[in-house]
Amino acid sequence: MNQVVIIGAGPTGLTLAMLLAQRGIAVKLIEASRSFRRTFRGEALMPSGLDAIFQMGLADLVAGIPHCALDAWEFIIERRPIFRVDEPLETGGKACTLISQPALLEQVLAKANDCPSFEFIQGSAVKDLLWQDGRIAGVTLGDHREIAADLVIGADGRNSIVRQKANLSLQEEATSFNILWFKLASSPRFEAENVFYSIVCGDDAFGLFRSSEGNLQIGWSLHGNSANSWQQIDWVERIAAASPDWLAAHIRSQSDSIERPVLLSVTVGRCPQWYAPGLLLLGDAAHPMSPIRAQGINMALRDAIIATNYLAPALQKNSSLAEIDALLPQIQAEREPEIIQIQKLQRAEIAQAELLRNYPLIRHGVSRLASTIPSISNRIRQSWVDRQFQLRRGFANVCLKV
Numbered sequence: 001m002n003q004v005v006i007i008g009a010g011p012t013g014l015t016l017a018m019l020l021a022q023r024g025i026a027v028k029l030i031e032a033s034r035s036f037r038r039t040f041r042g043e044a045l046m047p048s049g050l051d052a053i054f055q056m057g058l059a060d061l062v063a064g065i066p067h068c069a070l071d072a073w074e075f076i077i078e079r080r081p082i083f084r085v086d087e088p089l090e091t092g093g094k095a096c097t098l099i100s101q102p103a104l105l106e107q108v109l110a111k112a113n114d115c116p117s118f119e120f121i122q123g124s125a126v127k128d129l130l131w132q133d134g135r136i137a138g139v140t141l142g143d144h145r146e147i148a149a150d151l152v153i154g155a156d157g158r159n160s161i162v163r164q165k166a167n168l169s170l171q172e173e174a175t176s177f178n179i180l181w182f183k184l185a186s187s188p189r190f191e192a193e194n195v196f197y198s199i200v201c202g203d204d205a206f207g208l209f210r211s212s213e214g215n216l217q218i219g220w221s222l223h224g225n226s227a228n229s230w231q232q233i234d235w236v237e238r239i240a241a242a243s244p245d246w247l248a249a250h251i252r253s254q255s256d257s258i259e260r261p262v263l264l265s266v267t268v269g270r271c272p273q274w275y276a277p278g279l280l281l282l283g284d285a286a287h288p289m290s291p292i293r294a295q296g297i298n299m300a301l302r303d304a305i306i307a308t309n310y311l312a313p314a315l316q317k318n319s320s321l322a323e324i325d326a327l328l329p330q331i332q333a334e335r336e337p338e339i340i341q342i343q344k345l346q347r348a349e350i351a352q353a354e355l356l357r358n359y360p361l362i363r364h365g366v367s368r369l370a371s372t373i374p375s376i377s378n379r380i381r382q383s384w385v386d387r388q389f390q391l392r393r394g395f396a397n398v399c400l401k402v
């Protein structure tokens with residue numbers, strides 16, 4: 001039987017490993033981290049991602065792990081409320097839902113472990129690729145172990161070593177930026193309803209919501225020199241000063257509860273080519289996604305479904321290496337159009353935020369007019385809602401067929 005080796009047990013690698021192993025395919029999944037409980041795991045799933053979870057037969061499993069639906073989105077500029085949109089946006093649709101990613105990954109791993117053809121190698125980083133006759137034929141681990149494969153799948157995230165070792169180039173977008181990502185204690189206001197706040201004040205912009213595990217999650221985007229100098233300033237006070245009074249009071253009173261702020265360099269882009277002989281890149285390794293409007297996990301799950309449709313039947317038949325390689329461009333061809341469209345919409349969302357950040361006159365005008373004249377607030381609100389539908393549903397018809 002063909003042997004598949006998947007690098008990276010994030011949403012892409014783990015769900016793909018489970019789907020292939022459930023179809024009897026020999027899969028070895030290699031993960032560098034010893035635990036799923038690392039920081040900066042995103043957790044918002046849009047209706048497109050929830051649908052993928054449902055198709056994978058994981059809906060019951062989600063019910064048993066920490067999760068909560070978002071109640072609304074609210075935008076605050078210069079400390080004034082601009083507009084609010086309740087979830088779900090679509091009548092009768094699914095609300096954007098926050099799901100504990102470590103808990104989800106642990107449960108998907110348990111499902112994969114039920115399959116006799118699955119093997120999990122944890123706590124070992126892939127360091128290099130093995131080549132045979134110009135084709136990638138496996139991987140080398142940090143402890144020098146060599147693992148042979150008929151197909152290597154790089155699902156090792158935005159800084160993919162597999163991508164680098166295979167010499168597959170990444171075209172990075174100019175919108176790549178830094179984000180300070182941290183948690184603090186929640187407030188009763190968020191227990192009553194979980195609103196995702198997007199806040200812009202002066203040069204500062206950040207998002208805030210109550211995570212599925214109960215504390216508040218803040219992502220503060222840092223620009224230019226701020227990324228190097230954030231530790232030299234009283235950044236907690238700066239975030240409080242940009243917040244409306246009720247939130248500022250909460251941040252100041254709970255500043256001792258702040259947990260491990262991490263500065264993340266958010267790479268965004270796409271590989272012109274996702275494959276080489278013997279190798280396929282998927283998820284962030286092929287197309288690192290911006291955190292804007294929570295798309296990366298959703299796209300990862302949808303990549304896993306389409307890859308399974310192509311690969312499972314071929315691998316079940318013990319196909320020749322040439323037959324396997326012939327499928328790889330088809331997987332990219334099916335997934336790439338949606339990724340291009342979603343990244344374009346994410347860029348449009350960032351452009352709106354940048355407009356407000358860079359032009360104080362527009363920022364002050366919008367905040368004054370929209371907070372006092374309902375018809376202006378409604379027009380801005382409607383234009384935001386119109387932009388969200390495709391970001392929530394995706395562009396492609398993604399259906400698990402095998």
Ligand SMILES: Cc1cc2nc3c(=O)[nH]c(=O)nc-3n(C[C@H](O)[C@H](O)[C@H](O)COP(=O)(O)OP(=O)(O)OC[C@H]3O[C@@H](n4cnc5c(N)ncnc54)[C@H](O)[C@@H]3O)c2cc1C
Nearest residue numbers: 008010011012032042043044126157283284294295296297
């Ligand atoms: C701050 C932030 C917040 C986000 N929030 C959201 C959100 O709410 N919703 C959403 O949909 N998206 C969100 N995203 C995007 C999302 O996190 C990614 O798009 C998604 O995790 C991609 O999944 P992946 O499996 O492809 O990669 P990853 O999740 O990055 O997983 C890659 C895995 O590979 C492992 N690995 C790396 N190198 C090696 C190696 N050499 N050997 C073995 N293993 C290796 C890593 O340890 C990791 O487990 C956010 C991103 C950021 C930066």
